[in-house]
Amino acid sequence: MSEAPDDLARALEALLFAAEEPLTAEALAERLGGAEVREALRGLAAHYETRGVRLVERGKRWQFQTAPDLAHLLRREHEQVRKLSRAATEVLAIVAYHEPVSRAEIEAIRGVQTSSGTLDVLMEAGWVRAAGRREVPGRPVIYATTPEFLSHFGLASRKDLPGIDELKAAGLLDAVEDAYLELAEAGAAEDRAAKAALENPEESA
Numbered sequence: 001m002s003e004a005p006d007d008l009a010r011a012l013e014a015l016l017f018a019a020e021e022p023l024t025a026e027a028l029a030e031r032l033g034g035a036e037v038r039e040a041l042r043g044l045a046a047h048y049e050t051r052g053v054r055l056v057e058r059g060k061r062w063q064f065q066t067a068p069d070l071a072h073l074l075r076r077e078h079e080q081v082r083k084l085s086r087a088a089t090e091v092l093a094i095v096a097y098h099e100p101v102s103r104a105e106i107e108a109i110r111g112v113q114t115s116s117g118t119l120d121v122l123m124e125a126g127w128v129r130a131a132g133r134r135e136v137p138g139r140p141v142i143y144a145t146t147p148e149f150l151s152h153f154g155l156a157s158r159k160d161l162p163g164i165d166e167l168k169a170a171g172l173l174d175a176v177e178d179a180y181l182e183l184a185e186a187g188a189a190e191d192r193a194a195k196a197a198l199e200n201p202e203e204s205a
Contacts, residue, residue: 022061059150100142
């Protein structure tokens with residue numbers, strides 16, 4: 001499918017307006033028969049920059065959203081705002097700044113145990129996802145944020161997280177590395193003990 005510039009822009013507008021969720025440039029291009037859409041998307045974003053709605057890219061996904069200075073006009077009197085517990089807020093912040101991070105590493109940073117329910121709430125909200133397993137003894141699940149997290153909080157990427165450079169400069173983002181090393185050392189000690197038990201079954205009896 002070959003689109004003239006104006007037709008391509010109109011097609012992109014229609015797809016993005018009707019979409020139930022933000023779309024990547026690749027998904028849009030696929031819907032339009034492989035058309036080159038990135039330049040057209042940037043042109044549309046510039047066109048809408050001063051209008052009541054904006055075309056924005058959040059986490060490599062494109063969507064229309066209300067202009068920030070007009071958002072108050074759309075608030076409903078009985079709007080239900082998602083409220084997170086203090087624990088969930090802390091865990092979300094840790095995942096956002098340290099991802100990918102395991103539950104044990106989250107607990108090491110917070111200094112208290114973290115219930116699986118807290119992570120479940122964040123995953124049900126669509127803001128946190130399981131991102132694989134850490135290649136250390138026990139292979140714990142590690143967690144990361146999602147494109148929905150970026151979109152909800154108006155971030156183009158994790159680089160836009162407030163104060164991340166200041167936190168790095170202060171050394172506050174090194175805690176997860178310390179926690180990881182402690183876990184790795186503990187796991188290695190367990191492996192050595194297990195190996196010794198296998199090599200000297202009489203001594204371990």
